[in-house]
Amino acid sequence: MAHSAAETHAPTHHYTTTGLDSRKVGIWMFIGSECMLFASLISTYLIYKGKNVVGPLPHEAWTNPQTGETFKAILNIPVTSISTFVLLMSSFAMVMALAAVENRRRPKPANPGFWQRVEGSSRLWLFMTCLMGATFLGFQAFEFTSFVHEGLTIRRNLFGSSFFTLTGFHGAHVTAGVIWLGTLLAIDMKRGLQPKDAVWVDIAALYWHFVDVVWIAIFTLVYLIR
Amino acid sequence: MAHEHAGHDNPDHTHEHPTWKQYRWVALILTVITALEVWAYYMPTLVASPFFVPLLLIMSAAKFIIVVAFYMHLKYDHRLFRALFTGPLAIAMVTLISLLFLLAKTGAEMRA
Numbered sequence: 001m002a003h004s005a006a007e008t009h010a011p012t013h014h015y016t017t018t019g020l021d022s023r024k025v026g027i028w029m030f031i032g033s034e035c036m037l038f039a040s041l042i043s044t045y046l047i048y049k050g051k052n053v054v055g056p057l058p059h060e061a062w063t064n065p066q067t068g069e070t071f072k073a074i075l076n077i078p079v080t081s082i083s084t085f086v087l088l089m090s091s092f093a094m095v096m097a098l099a100a101v102e103n104r105r106r107p108k109p110a111n112p113g114f115w116q117r118v119e120g121s122s123r124l125w126l127f128m129t130c131l132m133g134a135t136f137l138g139f140q141a142f143e144f145t146s147f148v149h150e151g152l153t154i155r156r157n158l159f160g161s162s163f164f165t166l167t168g169f170h171g172a173h174v175t176a177g178v179i180w181l182g183t184l185l186a187i188d189m190k191r192g193l194q195p196k197d198a199v200w201v202d203i204a205a206l207y208w209h210f211v212d213v214v215w216i217a218i219f220t221l222v223y224l225i226r
Numbered sequence: 227m228a229h230e231h232a233g234h235d236n237p238d239h240t241h242e243h244p245t246w247k248q249y250r251w252v253a254l255i256l257t258v259i260t261a262l263e264v265w266a267y268y269m270p271t272l273v274a275s276p277f278f279v280p281l282l283l284i285m286s287a288a289k290f291i292i293v294v295a296f297y298m299h300l301k302y303d304h305r306l307f308r309a310l311f312t313g314p315l316a317i318a319m320v321t322l323i324s325l326l327f328l329l330a331k332t333g334a335e336m337r338a
Contacts, residue, residue, distance in 0.1 A: 020306060028311055032310050032311055039319065046322075077267060081260070081264045084260060088289075094297070095297050205298075209293055209294075212293055216286055216290050220263065225283075
């Protein structure tokens with residue numbers, strides 16, 4: 001029996017035998033595997049913590065006994081605190097973007113107020129999320145550059161190796177997230193995200209929040225605990 | 227526009243998601259906890275005390291749980307999603323703690 005064009009191009013639902021959307025099952029499985037990846041990187045950092053033979057060191061100054069050269073404590077807590085705040089707020093912007101897309105199914109009031117229009121603008125919130133993600137990456141680029149100028153490279157000591165590997169992997173995940181959200185923003189600008197697209201935004205949001213929770217752990221374990 | 231946040235029309239969402247107002251409260255709580263963490267870092271008496279590390283770990287865990295429960299909607303979503311996240315997370319945590327115990331012991335033996 002021939003199918004009509006409407007039937008052929010009807011939106012497909014990706015439900016599994018559990019009744020759950022396979023895309024969401026997939027992203028949660030991916031996030032589960034990412035937990036193990038970051039746990040291995042954090043374990044490596046913690047195992048090597050305090051076993052440096054040479055400086056610079058994260059929380060205390062170090063003087064080279066052979067040359068007399070002094071390296072100050074390398075971590076810049078005020079700058080990292082700001083970047084942490086920016087990433088946390090990007091998660092807030094992300095949930096607002098998702099809420100804006102999901103709420104398009106609801107009837108709109110005749111004369112929405114300014115804040116109602118702000119809350120309902122997925123473009124604004126997606127843009128804010130991308131912007132804050134890019135700002136976080138800018139902070140990280142600044143931090144990496146200043147560390148290298150102060151003598152800490154990935155080959156310098158155990159702290160440098162484990163720190164750059166851990167935060168570098170996290171930064172790569174943030175970069176992927178910014179690109180992903182930028183793609184969603186481009187789609188929203190082109191044709192507008194509809195409630196049927198909400199699951200795609202939800203999946204991107206889950207990834208973004210995961211990147212945020214990983215940073216919550218890194219900020220405490222690497223930057224704050226001495 | 228109603229200040230409600232509806233779930234999708236599919237069985238993934240067994241409950242409604244938080245409202246925008248709740249999201250703002252969550253953002254405020256996360257900011258306050260982060261500020262407290264940084265404040266604790268700059269308190270020499272607290273840093274020197276044995277409570278410093280447990281306090282930071284508790285605050286970090288609180289932030290982690292809040293984001294996962296409210297922003298990732300795990301509090302509201304299907305329990306299979308919860309299992310898919312907490313299962314690997316538990317394995318990762320056990321592995322991390324085991325490695326720390328194992329290698330800390332090895333390090334102590336090497337120093338002896």
